[in-house]
Amino acid sequence: MIMAQTAAISQGMKAARRRENIAAYIFMAPSLLFFLGFVVFPMGMCLVTSFFNYTMSDFSFVGLANYQEMFGDAIFIRALINTIIIVVVSVPITCMFSLWVASIIYKMRQVNTSFFRCVFYLPVVTGSVAVTVVWKWIFNNYTGVLNYLAKNLGLIAKNVNWLGDPNTALWCIITILLTTSVGQPIVLYVSALANVDHSLVEAASVDGATSMQTFWRIKWPQIMPTTLYILVITTINSFQCFALIQLLTSGGPNNSTQTIMYYIYYEAFKLNRYGYGSAMGIILAIIIALFSAIQFRLAKTDNG
Amino acid sequence: MTAIPKNASSRPSKRAPEVDTTDHSVHALTPYRVISVVLLIVLTILFIFPLYWIITGSFKTQQAVNARVPVWFPVEPTIGNYERLFQKPAFLWLFNTVLLCAASMGLTCVSASMGGYALAKKNFRGRTFLFSLFVCAMALPKQVILIPLLKEMAFLKLHNTLWAVILPTVGWPFGVFLMKQFCEGIPNEMLEAARIDGAGEARTFIDIILPMIKPGIGALAIFTFITAWNDYFLQLIMLNDTDVLSISLGIAKLQSELSTDYGLIMAGAALGSIPIIIIFLLFQKFFTRGITMGAVKG
Numbered sequence: 001m002i003m004a005q006t007a008a009i010s011q012g013m014k015a016a017r018r019r020e021n022i023a024a025y026i027f028m029a030p031s032l033l034f035f036l037g038f039v040v041f042p043m044g045m046c047l048v049t050s051f052f053n054y055t056m057s058d059f060s061f062v063g064l065a066n067y068q069e070m071f072g073d074a075i076f077i078r079a080l081i082n083t084i085i086i087v088v089v090s091v092p093i094t095c096m097f098s099l100w101v102a103s104i105i106y107k108m109r110q111v112n113t114s115f116f117r118c119v120f121y122l123p124v125v126t127g128s129v130a131v132t133v134v135w136k137w138i139f140n141n142y143t144g145v146l147n148y149l150a151k152n153l154g155l156i157a158k159n160v161n162w163l164g165d166p167n168t169a170l171w172c173i174i175t176i177l178l179t180t181s182v183g184q185p186i187v188l189y190v191s192a193l194a195n196v197d198h199s200l201v202e203a204a205s206v207d208g209a210t211s212m213q214t215f216w217r218i219k220w221p222q223i224m225p226t227t228l229y230i231l232v233i234t235t236i237n238s239f240q241c242f243a244l245i246q247l248l249t250s251g252g253p254n255n256s257t258q259t260i261m262y263y264i265y266y267e268a269f270k271l272n273r274y275g276y277g278s279a280m281g282i283i284l285a286i287i288i289a290l291f292s293a294i295q296f297r298l299a300k301t302d303n304g
Numbered sequence: 305m306t307a308i309p310k311n312a313s314s315r316p317s318k319r320a321p322e323v324d325t326t327d328h329s330v331h332a333l334t335p336y337r338v339i340s341v342v343l344l345i346v347l348t349i350l351f352i353f354p355l356y357w358i359i360t361g362s363f364k365t366q367q368a369v370n371a372r373v374p375v376w377f378p379v380e381p382t383i384g385n386y387e388r389l390f391q392k393p394a395f396l397w398l399f400n401t402v403l404l405c406a407a408s409m410g411l412t413c414v415s416a417s418m419g420g421y422a423l424a425k426k427n428f429r430g431r432t433f434l435f436s437l438f439v440c441a442m443a444l445p446k447q448v449i450l451i452p453l454l455k456e457m458a459f460l461k462l463h464n465t466l467w468a469v470i471l472p473t474v475g476w477p478f479g480v481f482l483m484k485q486f487c488e489g490i491p492n493e494m495l496e497a498a499r500i501d502g503a504g505e506a507r508t509f510i511d512i513i514l515p516m517i518k519p520g521i522g523a524l525a526i527f528t529f530i531t532a533w534n535d536y537f538l539q540l541i542m543l544n545d546t547d548v549l550s551i552s553l554g555i556a557k558l559q560s561e562l563s564t565d566y567g568l569i570m571a572g573a574a575l576g577s578i579p580i581i582i583i584f585l586l587f588q589k590f591f592t593r594g595i596t597m598g599a600v601k602g
Contacts, residue, residue, distance in 0.1 A: 129534075143372070
């Protein structure tokens with residue numbers, strides 16, 4: 001009797017379980033369809049095509065040849081170095097700058113906080129193309145504001161061709177990249193700082209801690225997860241810097257602003273070398289994953 | 305770079321003293337704070353300057369644009385740049401952009417709120433696996449998959465249509481992730497109560513879940529709209545013909561064809577950015593929430 005009852009109950013539970021599974025998958029279906037079809041599938045294909053010589057006319061298996069070619073390709077090496085320079089310079093600056101801005105504005109009145117948050121988010125919303133074309137004008141050799149100001153302030157003797165000079169072009173790119181990447185970190189830091197446990201901060205100030213001590217000992221560890229997230233997204237974004245390059249310099253002059261993302265675009269969509277482009281894409285993904293892993297490790301040890 | 309032209313600094317100064325005074329009234333006037341706020345105002349001017357330059361530039365005459373001494377404000381404004389802009393299919397480009405953003409937004413909100421609900425509240429087989437897959441995909445550079453994506457769209461005969469941009473945007477897992485965060489805030493008791501009352505799955509979702517995650521959907525909607533508007537790389541790969549271009553591509557095309565006609569290019573840039581800036585300012589609160597919620601427990 002009892003046995004039969006438990007059996008019936010477990011039967012019922014199984015049925016309920018199944019119903020729950022089915023319902024869950026029906027709810028998941030639309031997002032899963034888009035996700036598998038337009039993210040996971042292409043990712044798999046990217047890996048597959050990286051082992052093929054894939055052009056307009058050819059599709060043949062070449063094993064690791066694409067990967068081998070890459071490391072003998074001087075332009076790829078140049079692109080890799082430039083990309084790493086961009087990341088190594090822009091990520092720490094973005095992070096520190098946004099933390100500094102957020103630490104000033106988060107205590108202000110709501111209106112003022114929103115105002116500054118908007119100001120620094122503006123270049124992101126304006127869009128990479130609109131931002132880039134106006135900067136191209138600002139940097140222009142003859143009609144640009146930058147040359148005019150720099151000359152009048154006595155910083156330069158004669159007009160500098162900012163984007164045409166291999167010594168300055170990459171720094172121009174990094175400058176624009178910085179203005180377009182601090183918006184989101186500032187928003188995140190403002191909310192993280194506002195959520196810091198106030199009782200700890202008060203306890204620290206009662207104990208006579210200076211505001212610097214309070215910041216580094218109490219607030220900094222608490223906003224560590226936000227810092228980590230910001231590091232990771234900024235790294236991904238900096239690695240993928242593309243629109244700026246394509247619209248400002250096309251990788252020039254003399255490959256001085258060549259980045260991996262732009263080189264992938266050039267090889268795959270201009271020269272139709274899809275296999276080689278895919279292989280570079282895979283390497284880029286691996287490099288980004290490595291950088292993120294390193295940041296996680298560093299953040300952990302920093303915290304402990 | 306930190307130098308500010310006299311004329312440019314007079315513009316936002318309307319707000320600047322206001323910020324200064326409120327700040328001093330609320331906080332102790334330490335030297336660090338004074339220097340910081342001054343620096344912040346300088347930076348504000350620098351960050352607003354490109355937008356100011358786009359808007360004023362779009363009203364400048366050819367001579368003013370090419371002047372060796374920058375014309376800080378267009379004293380003789382002209383709409384000639386806009387007239388020339390609208391001789392190109394600029395309206396169509398704008399329309400295409402709005403259409404693709406709206407479609408991406410709608411589809412993302414529907415699929416992500418359903419998926420996020422299932423991930424947060426349903427205990428189904430494969431849930432952990434799927435969730436890890438979503439998170440891993442988000443950490444990958446999405447531009448890397450453009451090559452196979454282009455081939456896939458060509459195969460589906462969608463290349464050179466707006467769908468080629470819409471579908472990958474909807475597939476991006478950020479939305480599901482964000483909606484999962486919001487759905488986790490719904491108390492389980494409410495779902496049980498609904499079940500006891502005999503509400504079916506669809507009923508529960510529409511009558512109980514949706515009203516509770518409305519702010520989340522708002523955040524996701526505005527976030528998707530703005531992201532889609534500015535996703536230049538994806539648009540560049542997928543859209544080629546003049547009549548399917550987005551406004552970003554249109555501006556880029558103008559720039560590559562008439563690289564020194566800055567007046568016209570600035571008019572294009574203004575057309576491409578002012579609408580989205582207005583949308584951003586209107587829905588700023590939702591947007592901020594979307595960004596912060598997406599980051600919690602990243």
